[in-house]
Amino acid sequence: MSLTFYRAPMSTASVTDRVIAELGVPHEKVTFDLKKGDSRRPEFLALNPNGRVPTVVHDGVAIFESSAITMYLGETFGVEKGLWPAAGPRRGDAMKWVAWSNVTFGEAIGRWMSNTKDWVPVEERNARVAERALGDVERCLGILDKELEGRPYLLGAEFSLVDAHVGSFIDWLGFSGFDVARWRRVADWVKRCNDRPAYHAVSAANAPPAKR
Numbered sequence: 001m002s003l004t005f006y007r008a009p010m011s012t013a014s015v016t017d018r019v020i021a022e023l024g025v026p027h028e029k030v031t032f033d034l035k036k037g038d039s040r041r042p043e044f045l046a047l048n049p050n051g052r053v054p055t056v057v058h059d060g061v062a063i064f065e066s067s068a069i070t071m072y073l074g075e076t077f078g079v080e081k082g083l084w085p086a087a088g089p090r091r092g093d094a095m096k097w098v099a100w101s102n103v104t105f106g107e108a109i110g111r112w113m114s115n116t117k118d119w120v121p122v123e124e125r126n127a128r129v130a131e132r133a134l135g136d137v138e139r140c141l142g143i144l145d146k147e148l149e150g151r152p153y154l155l156g157a158e159f160s161l162v163d164a165h166v167g168s169f170i171d172w173l174g175f176s177g178f179d180v181a182r183w184r185r186v187a188d189w190v191k192r193c194n195d196r197p198a199y200h201a202v203s204a205a206n207a208p209p210a211k212r
């Protein structure tokens with residue numbers, strides 16, 4: 001079995017960092033420096049023509065899109081470990097949250113950031129679009145908060161890769177200074193999800209070197 005994981009620090013690949021760490025599956029990591037254009041090299045574009053991380057190559061087959069990667073790794077390595085449901089309706093429940101994170105929640109976060117953050121030139125930002133995007137982000141947080149009523153994790157009593165995947169999007173919001181404390185159940189769930197050995201290991205590995 002060979003599994004190679006193409007990643008970059010502080011990128012969408014953080015989702016897969018968490019998923020792979022939870023699974024504990026042997027793999028080779030290739031860490032890109034996106035500023036140096038590592039993801040635009042021809043040999044990588046042959047694997048992922050989008051030139052984006054995360055990308056995994058499992059036994060010679062390249063898989064891109066973080067949502068597809070979580071679902072694929074979940075069904076391939078996660079079922080026996082209790083981190084992903086077996087085929088059937090409960091798996092559909094898991095897939096729904098993973099797809100929702102990227103397509104609905106993540107889309108709203110991206111839209112909000114690209115209309116508010118300093119790294120986007122001011123002439124490309126639009127205050128009205130930002131306001132609508134913020135409303136969409138807040139609506140998504142409300143949906144998560146309601147879902148977590150009476151259950152510690154998104155699929156029920158046990159932690160699963162769904163929590164790692166969706167939780168990564170909350171981390172993304174957190175890095176940009178957005179505080180989810182108003183959504184009490186979400187904030188408590190984030191604490192539970194982040195208090196796991198795999199999360200601590202990923203955070204330690206990604207920490208910037210200490211300033212001297």
Ligand SMILES: N[C@@H](CCC(=O)N[C@@H](CS)C(=O)NCC(=O)O)C(=O)O
Nearest residue numbers: 011012034039051052053054065066
């Ligand atoms: N929809 C993709 C998004 C991946 C993505 O946008 N990755 C960015 C980093 S956050 C990237 O690799 N950019 C490469 C570049 O800008 O050269 C996913 O979910 O995997």
